[in-house]
Each structure stands twice: as structure tokens, then as C-alpha cells.
Amino acid sequence: MLRAFTLALLVVSSSATAAAQEGPLEAAMEAYRDGELYRALELFTSALEAPGNTPADLVTIHLHLGILHGSLADLDAARREFRAALAIDADTPAPDELNPTLREIFDSEAAERGGRSVGLEVQAREPLRSDRALVLDVRLVGAPQGLVDRIEGRAAGDLRAEVVSSSATTGTLTFPVAAWGGGESAEVQTRALDAFGGVVAATTDRLSAAPAIATPVAADETPAVDDDDDGGILASPWLWTIVAVVVLGGAAAVTAVLLTRETQPVVGAPIIMELTR
Secondary structure (H helix, E strand, O other), rough: OHHHHHOOOOOHHHHHHHHHHHHHHHHHHHHHHHHOOHHHHHHHHHHHHHHOOHHHHHHHHHHHHHHHHHHHHHHHHHHHHHHHHHHHHOOOOOOOOOHHHHHHHHHHHHHHHHHOEEEEEEEEEEOOOOOOHHHHHHEEEEEOOOOHHHHHEEEEOOEEEEEEEEOOOOEEEOOHHHHHOOOOOOEEEEEOOOOOOOOEEEEEEEEEEEOOOOOOOOOOOOOOOOOOOOOOHHHOOHHHHHHHHHHHHHHHHHHHHHHHHOOOOOOOOOOOOOOOO
């Protein structure tokens, strides 16, 4: 009797150890394959709340939650889960086990996505400088409401960025110089996370320092004077020729005026002669 009880304890302990080793997602998949729908639903929900889920993990979880909710006649929940799975990976194929109703829901959500998964747009506020913090503006594109909870960033050495501001759709990340190394380039990873820390989307960007651009010297707009060894512009014969012409022309004009005044007859008052007898 004691021997049988001891063996039973060993079996239970081994099962618990195996379940702990396989993780919540593996346990949920096992219950799903065994046809334990309610247990599988509970385990997939626990798997969703477990930390460290990758995008592939989240696609698997949301997809099976959609199947389970649909099998239990909760079609709205099924649609929501299918939408989440397709947002993370728009190329997710429809599972073979979907009944016609669930297949129609899945296909309509896939058509709505149009092959576009959730994306992250990252923009540096200014060129990379080795003596300055790196500031990134991040915008989330294409995420259904409620899927993404926050945005975070990581750099070299697995150091987190300081999250200046973050929401479900935008974020401003600051990487101190110590975080990205202060070199000629920086490799940073930006991630969109769900409420439990699972990675919905991630992008890695390598930023390079902007090349130094020489500041052009402004050209002098004042025309340069040709000052050569022969005396510059004052030594030019054309200058003195022009001056001579102007002077001679002026002198001629003055002479002409004077001559005109001398040769012009003087007209006085009329002389009236009175004849006397």
C-alpha cells in the first residue's frame, strides 16, 4: 500500500515537473490537441499573460483563442482574436480546423488587413552625435485597438532607452550616450508590447553619424578691382582718354556760350526823334 502511494506521488510530481518545464503555451497546445476545450481556453489565456512572448507565440495564442471562442459560440471574441493574430502577422494562414462560419470570419479579417502587418516607423530627431543622447520618435502603424499597450527601445548592451513618452500609438525614446556606445554608429531596437510584455512588433535600425559638411565661404559680392603691377585702373589709357574727352567737351561748350554772348547785338530802347520847324 505504501509502495503504491509512493509511486502515485512520483507520477504526480513528474507530471507537474514536466508541465512546468514545457511552459504555458506548450501545456495549452497539449490540452487543445486532447480536445479539452475549456481547459485549453484557460491555458491559452494564461499563456497570453505570461511574460516573454514573441510575435510568433502571440500569433499562435490569439489564433487558438479565436478557434476556441468560436467553438464555444462566442463569435465576437473569435473575430477579435483573429484580428489580433492577423495584425501581428498578416500572412497567417487559416487553420484547417475552422468550420465554415469561423472561416468566413477569418477571411473577412484577412481581407480587411490587406496583407499589412503592424509596423513601427522610427525617426531620429537629429543626426547621430557621439557626445549627445539619441532621441527617437516612434509611431505605430496598423495596430487594432487594444493590441499594443506601450513602446520601448533597447540599444547596445541590452540597455533600455529612457521612455520620455509612450502610448499605444506613439513614443519618444531617449538613448543616453552610455546606452548606445557613443561611436560612429548605433544599433537600436524598438518594440511594441502588449499589456503583458509580449512583443507585438519589433524593428532594428542601424544609425550612422552624419558626415561632416564644410561650411562654404560666402563669396564677396563687391566686384574686385583689377590692381595689377602697372598701377591698376588709374594706369589704364582708356580712363584718361574718357577724362580728356569730357574736359575738352566742357571747355568747348563754355567757349561757345561766351562767343554767342559777345556777337549778339545789343538792343536798347527805341530812339524817338522829334522834328522841329
